[in-house]
Amino acid sequence: MLDYPLLEALAAVVREGSFERAARVLHVTPSAVSQRVKLLEERLGQVLVVRAQPCRPTATGAVLCGHAEQVALLEHELRTRLPEVGTSPGPRPTLRLAANADSVATWLVRALADFTSRHDVLFDLAVDDETHTAELLRSGSVLGAVTSQAEPVQGCRATRLGALRYLATCSPDFHRRHFGSGVTGAALAGAPCLRFDTKDALQRTFLRRLTRTQVEPPTHWLPSPHGFVDACREGMGWGMNPEPLIREELRAGRLVELAAGRHLDVVLYWQQGRLASPLAEELSRTLQAAARASLKAVRAVR
Numbered sequence: 001m002l003d004y005p006l007l008e009a010l011a012a013v014v015r016e017g018s019f020e021r022a023a024r025v026l027h028v029t030p031s032a033v034s035q036r037v038k039l040l041e042e043r044l045g046q047v048l049v050v051r052a053q054p055c056r057p058t059a060t061g062a063v064l065c066g067h068a069e070q071v072a073l074l075e076h077e078l079r080t081r082l083p084e085v086g087t088s089p090g091p092r093p094t095l096r097l098a099a100n101a102d103s104v105a106t107w108l109v110r111a112l113a114d115f116t117s118r119h120d121v122l123f124d125l126a127v128d129d130e131t132h133t134a135e136l137l138r139s140g141s142v143l144g145a146v147t148s149q150a151e152p153v154q155g156c157r158a159t160r161l162g163a164l165r166y167l168a169t170c171s172p173d174f175h176r177r178h179f180g181s182g183v184t185g186a187a188l189a190g191a192p193c194l195r196f197d198t199k200d201a202l203q204r205t206f207l208r209r210l211t212r213t214q215v216e217p218p219t220h221w222l223p224s225p226h227g228f229v230d231a232c233r234e235g236m237g238w239g240m241n242p243e244p245l246i247r248e249e250l251r252a253g254r255l256v257e258l259a260a261g262r263h264l265d266v267v268l269y270w271q272q273g274r275l276a277s278p279l280a281e282e283l284s285r286t287l288q289a290a291a292r293a294s295l296k297a298v299r300a301v302r
Helices: 004-016 019-026 030-044 059-081 101-116 133-138 172-179 185-190 202-211 225-233 243-252 278-294
Strands: 094-099 122-127 144-147 156-170 193-195 219-221 239-242 263-273
Touching: 004 019, 004 030, 004 059, 019 030, 059 094, 059 278, 094 101, 094 133, 101 122, 101 156, 101 225, 101 239, 101 243, 101 278, 133 144, 133 263, 144 278, 156 172, 156 202, 156 243, 156 278, 172 185, 185 202, 193 202, 193 225, 193 239, 202 239, 202 263, 225 239, 225 243, 239 243, 263 278
Parallel strands: 094 122, 094 144, 193 219
Antiparallel strands: 144 263, 156 239, 156 263
């Protein structure tokens, strides 16, 4: 049987990134936290935390951290529904989720804020490309994920949220300088574009659909949704921006579309484990409602 105070120490180290910060959260000494994690590792016969800056879990450690957070959530719900059972107060439960940066920048934070206005919980949000967030769910390190993967991760269920529409945009001056004679393959090959990181394939996908050829433009790397908008507006390059984030920029004329009427729709799904938790179910409903208000409706799985 697992010793949950030991699991709580492990989860705190991973969440806070160090034994010292975990000790402050748990109101014990760093030595006590270290001893608890070491004892858990000895009982399981394997390393659970990579002692680095910051500390990070091993594969097994990530699964145990996810389990500890689920237990904390269930304990929190039990205290709320049956205060007479006399369980100790304990810390607020932390719900670790994964999402893509553009969802965070456009609709997700509003939904999480709405949820925290009703429930005394904390969120720990891991940000990755929408094509990779399901991996965090598969590893057991998060309770739920916003992902572009339609196929449910084993032990989870997937709910379609809607499509986040992306438009290729740039400043009016950039468009005049680079595309004054038309948005041709040659012009696109010479005009700098923006990419979020190496996982970001939106620009390449757009170019392939637009030109039907493989175009490799010069590239600025800028891992920030709002930085993307700023860079486009300032004329650094063109990039695929989520439509909700640039609606006002387009209306004011500070940005223009690279090729009017052409867009990319990325269909997003909410996947979460089949945890029998009313709080988790309410979180799912909250995210779905927020997504319906911000994302494009889709009729079929893409």
